[in-house]
Amino acid sequence: MTIKTFWIISIKILGLLLILGALTVIPQWLTSIYSAYQTGDFESLTIVTLIFLAILIVYYFVFKLCVFKTSWIIEKLKLDRDFETQNIELNSKSFTIISIATIVIGGLMFVENIPLLLREIFIFFQKESLFKDYPKTGWIIFDFCKVILGYLLMTNSSRIAKFIDKPKKDV
Template sequence: MSIKTFWIILIKILGLILILQAVSIIPEWISSIYFIYENEDNKDLLILIFCILLVLFIFYLISRFFLFKANWIIDKLKLDKGFENNTIELNSSQNKIISIAIIVIGGYMLIQNVPILLQQFFMFFQDKTLFKDYPKSGWIIFYFCKAVIGYLLMTNSFRIAKFIEKES
């Protein structure tokens, strides 16, 4: 494997981790918007929405560059220059390594969210209220969705890796 291929793999993995973190932040932003909306502070609401949209756009650009324009990043930052050897001894293809990284990220998401989801379910059943009346029902849905996304990442890692490679 060449040094450039190594950097491409590493940058794409970082892009996937960035997307994972962005997915975790979005519900917090939505709850902040709702809190300010309930307080009827329209000026702060507009500023917050503008800032959130700006940050989401920046997240989108960075993750798009990391996943689909890794060669451009390597060329601009000259990451493949200055090495004595031009190859690294790995017997796996780029697609397999990215698939393994997607499996690890999906497993991390699943392992991270299943205990929290079970804790929220336990608290819900102790409260003995209807799901729509339970104050943390949105968080139960959020943790469930993250656990499902983690599972889907683990089971469809090769398809996602092929998509990333095809778009590059």
């Protein structure tokens, strides 16, 4: 494996981890927007919404750069220069490494969110209220979606790795 291939794989894995982080940050921002809306403070609502949109745009572009424009990043940051050797002794293909990273990221999501989901469900049943009246219904749904997403990442890692590792023309 060449140094450039190593950096390509590392940056793509970083992009996947970025999406994992976004899945936690975005609902928190949406909660802030909803709070500002409920209080009727439209100045705060406007500011929070603009910041949220700016963050979404930054996440989108950084993710797109990390996953689909990795050669450009390597070129601009000169990551593949000044190494004594141009090869790293690794007997795995980039597809295999990305697939393993996807499984690990999915496993982390699954393992981290199962306790959160079970705790919220337990509290929900203790309150004995209707699902629509329970104040943390959104978090139950969110944690459930993250558990499902983690499971799907683990079980469909080869499809995701094929999508990410597609040869594309990097500029």
